[in-house]
Amino acid sequence: MQSVMTSGPSLEADSISIFRSILPGLESSKHKGQAGKIAVVGGCREYTGAPYFSAISALKIGADLSHVFCTKDAAPVIKSYSPELIVHPILEESYSIRDEDKSSISAKVIAEVEKWMERFDCLVVGPGLGRDPFLLDCVSNIMKHARECNVPMVIDGDGLYLVTNCLDLVSGYPLAVLTPNLNEYKRLVQKVLNSEVNDENGTDQLLSLAKGIGGVTILRKGKSDFVSDGKTACAVSVYGSPRRCGGQGDILSGSVAVFLSWAHQCADKGEVSMNPTILGCVAGSALLRKAASMAFDNKKRSTLTGDIIECLGRSLQEICPV
Ligand SMILES: NC(=O)C1=CN([C@@H]2O[C@H](COP(=O)(O)OP(=O)(O)OC[C@H]3O[C@@H](n4cnc5c(N)ncnc54)[C@H](O)[C@@H]3O)[C@@H](O)[C@H]2O)[C@@H](O)CC1
Ligand SMILES: Nc1ncnc2c1ncn2[C@@H]1O[C@H](COP(=O)(O)OP(=O)(O)OP(=O)(O)O)[C@@H](O)[C@H]1O
Numbered sequence: 001m002q003s004v005m006t007s008g009p010s011l012e013a014d015s016i017s018i019f020r021s022i023l024p025g026l027e028s029s030k031h032k033g034q035a036g037k038i039a040v041v042g043g044c045r046e047y048t049g050a051p052y053f054s055a056i057s058a059l060k061i062g063a064d065l066s067h068v069f070c071t072k073d074a075a076p077v078i079k080s081y082s083p084e085l086i087v088h089p090i091l092e093e094s095y096s097i098r099d100e101d102k103s104s105i106s107a108k109v110i111a112e113v114e115k116w117m118e119r120f121d122c123l124v125v126g127p128g129l130g131r132d133p134f135l136l137d138c139v140s141n142i143m144k145h146a147r148e149c150n151v152p153m154v155i156d157g158d159g160l161y162l163v164t165n166c167l168d169l170v171s172g173y174p175l176a177v178l179t180p181n182l183n184e185y186k187r188l189v190q191k192v193l194n195s196e197v198n199d200e201n202g203t204d205q206l207l208s209l210a211k212g213i214g215g216v217t218i219l220r221k222g223k224s225d226f227v228s229d230g231k232t233a234c235a236v237s238v239y240g241s242p243r244r245c246g247g248q249g250d251i252l253s254g255s256v257a258v259f260l261s262w263a264h265q266c267a268d269k270g271e272v273s274m275n276p277t278i279l280g281c282v283a284g285s286a287l288l289r290k291a292a293s294m295a296f297d298n299k300k301r302s303t304l305t306g307d308i309i310e311c312l313g314r315s316l317q318e319i320c321p322v
């Protein structure tokens with residue numbers, strides 16, 4: 001039976017104050033894009049729901065634009081889910097290319113993403129990405145370019161599989177947020193700390209993991225979510241639901257991406273004193289948990305990810321009315 005890391009009242013973040021401190025105003029002086037431009041790198045032959053859940057959640061929370069960079073197979077499917085998303089069919093999986101074409105196609109993929117990179121306020125790497133070696137190699141190059149452009153990155157899903165096997169991609173990058181679930185956290189601890197998850201000293205282990213990777217922030221998902229940048233740690237236990245349908249982590253990744261971009265905007269204006277990356281993680285987690293709770297109240301055991309997405313707007317309105 002997997003042990004459960006518990007949080008004391010001292011660790012609990014003040015999510016309501018954080019929402020109030022980083023939520024941007026809705027002024028008519030703003031122009032399209034200022035509320036955030038998010039890009040999800042994910043979506044392959046096998047998975048098309050996850051990148052959609054992540055990207056549409058970012059829009060529903062309040063980002064102005066949401067892009068998806070996915071494989072050619074996944075693109076028409078994700079496009080069919082919603083005209084609101086800007087879907088770029090540029091990634092490739094090994095089965096669809098010849099060995100002799102790999103380097104030219106890889107260069108083409110990177111060039112396609114580089115055209116857009118500077119415009120993004122946050123990337124989400126991994127929802128529904130799959131584990132194709134050629135695809136993951138291209139995504140590694142995309143991540144390296146994002147670092148050069150100082151673009152914050154949320155690493156989730158198969159992006160964590162990639163990063164766990166190549167920690168240098170995020171090591172020393174303070175704008176990287178890893179959002180492991182139970183399995184993904186266990187694999188990170190094994191790889192980085194060469195030990196098993198130990199929830200007797202869960203906070204210390206989380207701090208050590210973030211320090212061990214170097215400079216990143218980790219949002220450990222579970223009954224409570226725990227956030228640490230290696231220096232401090234906090235918990236988000238508010239709201240939440242007992243329903244564990246697939247896709248909730250994908251919503252979280254999109255939610256964290258929007259709040260990260262808002263927190264960094266506030267930090268750039270000198271309006272926040274805490275690490276904006278931690279603020280974005282706490283807000284992203286608390287809103288997902290509030291929406292999950294609201295959806296569960298309504299749909300109980302039949303709650304699906306789509307129901308939770310439909311509660312994001314109302315949840316944020318209840319927390320911070322406009
Ligand atoms: N509707 C959808 O399209 C959804 C797609 N999802 C995507 O599905 C993909 C997998 O997500 P999961 O939450 O299932 O991932 P998990 O890592 O929890 O499990 C995936 C499977 O791969 C195995 N696995 C993972 N990493 C491994 C490793 N390093 N060594 C050996 N075995 C390993 C696990 O044991 C499990 O069998 C992700 O890209 C995720 O975003 C999920 O988010 C759920 C919803
Ligand atoms: N046992 C739990 N009780 C309450 N809330 C939980 C529990 N486990 C996870 N959560 C909430 O659900 C969110 C998603 O966590 P989960 O472990 O489902 O991610 P995931 O496995 O990556 O999801 P996905 O299916 O999208 O990949 C977490 O951020 C957390 O707030």
Ligand SMILES: [Mg+2]
Nearest residue numbers: 157181249250
């Ligand atoms: Mg997941």
